Amino acid sequence: MSTAGTLEDLREIGAYLQGHFLLTTGRHSDTFFLLARLTERPDKLVAWISLLQEQMQDIEARTVVGPAMGGIIPAYQLAALRPSNRVIFAEKGEGGKMVFRRGFQLELGEPVIIVEDAVTTGSSVNKVIDAVRDQGAHVAAVGCLVNRTQNQSVPWRVPFFSVLNVSGIQNWAPDDCPLCRQGIPLTKPKQ
Ligand SMILES: O=P(O)(O)OC[C@H]1O[C@H](OP(=O)(O)OP(=O)(O)O)[C@H](O)[C@@H]1O
Numbered sequence: 001m002s003t004a005g006t007l008e009d010l011r012e013i014g015a016y017l018q019g020h021f022l023l024t025t026g027r028h029s030d031t032f033f034l035l036a037r038l039t040e041r042p043d044k045l046v047a048w049i050s051l052l053q054e055q056m057q058d059i060e061a062r063t064v065v066g067p068a069m070g071g072i073i074p075a076y077q078l079a080a081l082r083p084s085n086r087v088i089f090a091e092k093g094e095g096g097k098m099v100f101r102r103g104f105q106l107e108l109g110e111p112v113i114i115v116e117d118a119v120t121t122g123s124s125v126n127k128v129i130d131a132v133r134d135q136g137a138h139v140a141a142v143g144c145l146v147n148r149t150q151n152q153s154v155p156w157r158v159p160f161f162s163v164l165n166v167s168g169i170q171n172w173a174p175d176d177c178p179l180c181r182q183g184i185p186l187t188k189p190k191q
């Protein structure tokens with residue numbers, strides 16, 4: 001059995017894929033982290049999230065926010081490891097925005113942690129940051145299972161923690177995609 005927090009652990013459970021993939025932003029990549037293969041296994045997930053909590057234990061927050069769908073289970077697990085934190089989720093609203101429904105509310109100035117499964121460009125997390133700030137709350141930190149950003153750069157200025165950092169994974173605009181030029185069929189692993 002592989003060690004939590006490693007690429008090998010993800011490979012073993014079928015969460016680390018090679019091919020030609022369509023990403024949520026419309027960009028293409030030869031690598032995909034299908035993290036449902038991890039979140040469907042609570043015994044493994046708790047080991048991964050414990051590593052995240054170790055890094056984030058000094059972050060003061062009352063609420064953990066998980067963006068639907070991929071962030072919900074990791075956020076729930078992180079909140080379970082943080083005494084008296086609650087967990088809520090944000091979901092896709094109109095115009096591509098992330099919104100809080102179901103009566104989920106944040107207080108003015110309330111410190112919040114956002115937890116995602118994978119971060120590629122950071123645009124999804126950015127929308128959740130906007131949703132939290134729209135309610136007047138404060139984003140204390142962002143955490144994720146896998147940080148696969150190009151050049152390790154994200155479009156926000158909030159402390160950022162990840163269990164696994166994988167550098168060197170490229171993603172391309174469809175017009176620049178070398179895999180399209182080779183005629184390799186594009187796939188959507190989550191469908
Ligand atoms: O950093 P980004 O470039 O924004 O990409 C990462 C996002 O893409 C995936 O979500 P997706 O939109 O596929 O939705 P899901 O959570 O419902 O699976 C993933 O769960 C992240 O939220």
Ligand SMILES: O=C(O)c1cc(=O)[nH]c(=O)[nH]1
Pocket residue numbers: 022023024025031032033034035070118119120121148
């Ligand atoms: O960028 C994405 O859409 C994305 C990448 C990835 O590796 N895993 C995922 O669920 N989404």
